[in-house]
Amino acid sequence: MAKRDLISVSDMEDEWPSLVDLAIKLKAERGNHGDPLKGKTLAMIFEKPSTRTRISFDVAITELGGHALYIDESKMQMGVHSETVEDTARVMSRFVHGIMYRAFDYKMMDKFGEFATVPVISGLDNLEHPCQALADMVTIKEKLGGFRGKRLVYLGDGNNVANSLLYACAIMGMDIVICCPAVRMPNAEIMWKASNIAQKNGSKVIVSHEPKDACIDADVLYTDTWVSMGDSTPVEEAIKLFQEYQINDDLLKIAKPTCIVMHCLPAHRGQEITPEVIDGPQSVIFDQAENRLHAQKAVLYTLMKDQ
Template sequence: MKRDFLNISDLTKEEILEIIEYAIKLKKDKFLDQTLKGKSIGLVFMKPSTRTRLSFEVGVYQMGGQPIYIQGSSTQMSRGEDIKDTARVLSRYLDGLVIRTYAHKEVEELAEYSDFPVINALTDYLHPCQVLADLMTIYERFGKLEGLKVAYVGDGNNMANTWIIAGGLVGIHVSVATPKGYEPDSKAVAEGLELAKKTKAKIEITNSPEEAVKNADVIYTDVWVSMGQEGEKEKKEFFKDFTINKDLVSKANKNAIVMHCLPAHKGEEITEEIFEQFADVIFEEAENRLHAQKALMSLLFK
C-alpha cells in the first residue's frame, strides 16, 4: 500500500527517529541508498524554490532515480485541469511526486487520486519536509529530541503550524510567539495538543517573545511575509518587537541555538549579528534537507 507524506504526523515518532538516524548515515555516504534506481520522480513547483528544488533533485539523482522538474505554470493544472485528472495521468508516467504549492487541499487531492507516493514540499498550511530536516539538525546538536524546548517567534504561518504538530508528536515543548491576530492555525494547534497527550509535550501560544524563549533550547524564526502574501507588507508593522536579536537570545538557555528555514530577511525577523553567530547551524539545517528527504524517500519507496 502506497504511503504519502503530507503532514509530519503521517510518520510515527519512531519512524522520525529512524529517518534521522538513517539520514545521518546518508550524510556520510551519499550513494549508499539506491532505492530509486530506475524510478522517475516528478517535482511540481507552483512556488519559487532554491533549497527544496535542489535538495530533491540532487537527492533523487543520488538515490539512482530520475528527477523531472515541472514548473507549475507549464502544466495544464495552471489552466484549470482537474487535479484528480492530473493525478491519474501522472500515475501512468511517474513513480512518485513532490509538489510545492499554495492550497493544502490540492496536495490532499493529488494524493487521493495518485497511485504513487506524494510528498508535500510546502503548502500554505504545512512545511513538513523542512521540519523533518530541522529535527535532524536538533538531534545532531543535542543528541535527543524529547524534552527539549523550541521557541518559535514570528508569523503563525506554515512553519509555526508544522512545529506545533511535530512538537506534540515527538515530545518537544513548543512555544509560539506571534503578534495578536497572527496566531497559528487553530486546526494545527488542536492536532498538536492531541498528539502531546501521549508525549507529555507542552504546546503554548503567546504574544510575548520573551515568554516564549524562556528556558528554550532552540529559537526558531521565519520571514514575516510568506510567498503569496507580498501584498501584505504593512503587516510588518505588527512584528517590530518580534525580531530575534542579542537581547532576546540572552533570555533563552545558555547553550541555546538559533535556527532559520531561509531565505532570511536580515534586519526584520533576525538581526545580521545573530544570523552570523548561528550561521553554522542555519546552513547545516539547510544541508540536512537533502539527507532527511533522501531518508524519507527511502521509507516511502521501500
C-alpha cells in the same frame, strides 16, 4: 504495499522518529549508500519557485540512484480551464514512481494525494511544510543530542512552518512555545491536535504573545519570514506587527547559553532576524539548510523503495 503520502507531518506520525534517524544515517553514509532507488523517477511540480526544495530533492533522488523530472506548473495542462487535478494525478501516476508537489493551496495538494496512485510528497503548501520540519528535527538531534526536556520557541508569523513544527515537536516529545501576535497564530485545529499528541508523549504546546517571557530557558529559537510567498500583507504592516518578535542579541541573551538559532530560509536580514545572529556562533541555520538534502533522502527512500 499500499502507497503512502507525506502531505502533513501527521501522515507519518508513527514513522517520524525513524525518519529522523534514517536521515542522519544517510548523511553519514553520503556517497556510500548505493543506489536503492535505481530506475525510479520523481516528478517535481512547482507552483512556487524555490532554491532549497528544488536542489535538495533533485540531488537527493540522484544520489539514491533515481531521476528527477522538473515540471513548471504553468507549463502543465492542469487547472480550471484545462485538465482536472484528479485526471492529472491519475495520468502522472502511470509515468513516475513518486511526485513532489510545491503548491499554493493545501486543497490542491490534498486532492492530488487522493487521486495519485504513487506517493505524493509536499514540498510546501499554505498549511504545512513537512520536509522542512523533518530537516529541523534532524538538526536538533545533531546539535542537542535529543528532544526530551528541550524547548523550542517559535517567534513571528504562525504560518505553514509553524504548523508543521507543532506536529514534529509534539511527536518527538519536545516542548514548543508558539510566540506570535494574537492575529497571526497557527492553524487552530493543528494546535489542538498537536497538544493532544504532545500530552501523549510527555511534552507541551505553550502559547505566548510576549517574546521576552517566551525565550526564557529556550534551547532553540526559531523564526521564519514575516511575509511568506503568496501573502498579500504589505511589508510595512508586517514590520510594525512583528518587530518585537525579531530574533536579536537581546532575545538570545534571555535564552539558555547553549541555545541554537534556526531559520528555514530565505531570511530577510534585519527583519525577522539580525545579521549578527544569523552569522553568529549560536546559529545552525546553514547546517539546517543542508539537512533538507538528507531529510529528503529519508522520505524518498521510505516512500518510493517499494514502488
